[in-house]
Amino acid sequence: MKALASLIRLHRFHLEEKRRTLGGLEGLMADLVRRLAQLEDEVLREQRQAASSSIGNFIYGAYARNVIQRRETLKKSMTALQLEIDTARQAVAAAFQEVKRYEIAKERMDEREREEASRREQIEQDDLAIEMFRRKDANAA
Numbered sequence: 364m365k366a367l368a369s370l371i372r373l374h375r376f377h378l379e380e381k382r383r384t385l386g387g388l389e390g391l392m393a394d395l396v397r398r399l400a401q402l403e404d405e406v407l408r409e410q411r412q413a414a415s416s417s418i419g420n421f422i423y424g425a426y427a428r429n430v431i432q433r434r435e436t437l438k439k440s441m442t443a444l445q446l447e448i449d450t451a452r453q454a455v456a457a458a459f460q461e462v463k464r465y466e467i468a469k470e471r472m473d474e475r476e477r478e479e480a481s482r483r484e485q486i487e488q489d490d491l492a493i494e495m496f497r498r499k500d501a502n503a504a
Contacts, residue, residue, distance in 0.1 A: 367472065371465045378458040385451040392448060395441050402437065406430055 406427075413423035 367465060367469050371462065371469060374458065374462045374465055378455065378462050381451065381455045381458050385448065385455050388444060388448045388451050392441065392444050395437055395444065399434070399437050399441070402430065402433060 409423065409426055409430075413420050413426075
């Protein structure tokens with residue numbers, strides 16, 4: 364019984380570890396999404412500035428190539444990170460199932476112990492009732 368409780372605690376700890384890892388990865392994804400949005404805002408600002416001057420229009424071409432490269436890098440990072448997140452989610456789901464499996468086994472074991480204790484108590488009460496009946500019957504005779 365204690366071994367099962369220890370296994371449950373151990374697997375809950377592993378589950379929480381996997382959840383923390385998943386949370387960290389999702390935080391990184393949120394940061395990448397934020398950086399991509401900032402890049403898009405920066406592009407819009409630069410386009411407005413480039414449109415207002417002839418020198419800006421000339422320089423904007425080099426800037427646009429740099430932005431395209433940065434955007435591709437961010438998207439590649441996001442794709443790779445999404446694969447890691449998917450893997451981490453599967454690990455969390457598997458760990459959760461493992462914890463549930465042990466918890467269900469413990470509940471079943473506890474239920475069997477309660478049933479056994481109830482059965483023993485009922486036997487004791489039956490024995491006591493039989494003994495009281497015998498004594499009453501012996502006193503009546």
